[in-house]
Amino acid sequence: MPVEARTVTLTSDGSGDATGSILVSGIIRGVEVISITTPTDQWDLTIKSPGGVAILTDTGIGSAAPELLIPAQAGTAGANGQLFGLSGNLSLVGANMGASKSAKVIIYVER
Secondary structure, three states: OOEEEEEEEEEOOOOOOEEEEEEEEEEEEEEEEEEEEOOOOOEEEEEEOOOOOEEEEEEEEOOOOOEEEOEOOOOEEOOOOOOOOEEEEEEEEEEOOOOOOEEEEEEEEEO
């Protein structure tokens, strides 16, 4: 099956929080997080389904290094990567990033 990379940039406000959304259709096989304007060390990312269910939560993301997350059925970063198919807008929430910091979130979707 072909895999498509979908990208959204999260940029935090003065409180250190950021929100975004991205349209997907398929099975999420991985999520890559790349720092742009280096966020505070140990920031958090949550990705929610169109219905508002957390499908991936990662706390304590390093400030500078890229990270590759494999979603688990339970909605946390980790093993097994067996997610159900999704179609619609995913919401992304970054927290504890520091003021005016940015990260690129790339979602790899099997179509």
